[in-house]
Amino acid sequence: MNYWLVKSEPETYGWADLVKDGKTVWDGVRNYAARNFLAEMKRGDLVLFYHSVSEKAVVGIAKVEKEAFPDPTADDPRWVSVELVPFRDFKDPVTLSQIKADQRLQQVPLIRQSRLSVMPLKPEEFEVILALGN
Structure with a gap:
């Protein structure tokens, strides 16, 4: 499984x-x-759902339901989409400030490549964020 x-x-x-x-x-x-x-996303992979701009916090976990297929909003078949389904809410949103303050999360792409809208997480990074939110 990937995160x-x-x-x-x-x-x-x-x-x-x-x-x-x-x-x-x-x-x-x-x-x-x-x-x-x-x-690269596979069916069953877990996906943290992050509210950007106004909230700047991870608020839930989704699952990949359908793997990559051509993006219906693009004219070029090289652009892809996936289908996501909700899996679980976070009890407490995990803010960007919390993520930045945690030494275990210093290599997370959310900090290092802040403009990227889809990014991989290492299993241990996922687990740390999950623990902070629940």
């Missing part, structure tokens, strides 16, 4: 929207590195 983090502005599409919808197509990604990470 990931995706970012979304809660005003555009937030965790509550995913929970209400029951699933979503994670589309519209137009960064090459993020696209490549989407293509």
Whole structure:
């Protein structure tokens, strides 16, 4: 199993929207590195859902339900999407400040490549963030 983090502005599409919808197509990604990470996602992988801009916090865990397929919002088949389903809420959101303050998380791409919207996490990084949120 692999672990990931995706970012979304809660005003555009937030965790509550995913929970209400029951699933979503994670589309519209137009960064090459993020696209490549989407293509690596496998069914059952766990994905931290991060509210960017206004909240700056991890708020839930999603699961990859459907692996990479052509992004329906793109004219070029090289852009891909995945389907995500909600898995579990975080009891307490884990803020960017908490992540930055934790020495175990200093290599997380959220800190090192802050503009990336889809990123991998090491299992131990995922576990630390999970512990902070629950």
